Amino acid sequence: MSVYTVVNQAELEVFLADYEQGALVAFEGISAGIENTNYFVDTTTGRFVLTIFEHHRFEELPYFLNIMAFMADHQIPTANPKPTLNGHYLKALKGKPAALVERLTGSGVEHPTRTQCEIMAKNLAKFHLAGQDYQQTRANDRDLHWMQKTFQSIKSYLSKDEIDLIAIELAYQADIAWDTLPESVIHADLFCDNALFNGDVLSGIIDLYYACNAPMLYDLAVMVNDWCRTEQGGLNTDMVKAVLNAYEAVRPLTMKEQSFWKPALRLAALRFLLSRLQDKHQPREGEMTQIKDPNVFKTLLIVHQHSK
Secondary structure, eight states, X not given: OOBOSOOOHXXXXXXXXXXXXXXXXXXXXXXXXXXXXXXXXXXXXXXXXXXEOSSOOGGGTHHHHHXXXXXXXXXXXXXXXXXXXXXXXXXXXXTEXXXXXXXXXXXXXXXXXXXXXXXXXXXXXXXXXXXTTOOOOOXXXXXXXXXXXXXXXXXXXXXXXXXXXXXXXXXXXXXXXXXXXXXXXXXXXXXXXXXXXXXXXXEEEOOOTTOEEEEHHHHHHHHHHHHTBOTTSSBOHHHHHHHHHHHHHHSOOOHHHHHTHHHHHHHXXXXXXXXXXXXXXXXXXXXXXXXXXXXXXXXXXXXXXXXX
């Protein structure tokens, strides 16, 4: 959610004229995150988030935007996209696809409490159950194949210990039969800053632009690796247990999923280690950008590799 595409007031006013959302009052770029350009937009009728998609094509995006409306219909809090006067969720801005969605209240949590973790886990389970009835499908574009390709792309920038760490993990993951696990729509990026809370009330799940059809267990592992991580770099085992209990109160894990839990944690750590290394060594230009520390997931992957 960095600002790669700069929009001025006149351009935004023209864009908003195709919506029934009032006149522009104020706007500002959002620096948090790393993938798309985002602005807070205030109009005479409400508060919104404008997203300009930097990597997705027009034809890809209905999958994500329709998920938001679908999940909201299933009582899972998400930001609903606003239609244009012609009833479309997408519109071109600066030659790129863009969408206007409602701005939810609340904020991300830097240090989630046990209660917030449990609430998030229950809602993630509901998200997965609902997603099994979602008709559109999309493959995971950050799957093991992407990880192998990205590793080769950035390998020349890495230290020997990083190369050895990633090579060992890729070889390990290649032998895991991920396609045998139950799948659904998954968020695939459910970090603490992608869920908004008002105290202990979940007000919304945001940034669904990595959503895809993939193993639900992997999605749970992505969440746990961020929400239950300690300052020392490992996981808080009591918090992990609380998350798993809360999730399974809504959707019990299968026996096979339980046996794949450690590999799932390792795969989730590897995916974000690689994406952060790529952002560090092959950064994209932007007016406001945030490069997140890859050592967070380097440390976590090492911990997972050595845990029993």
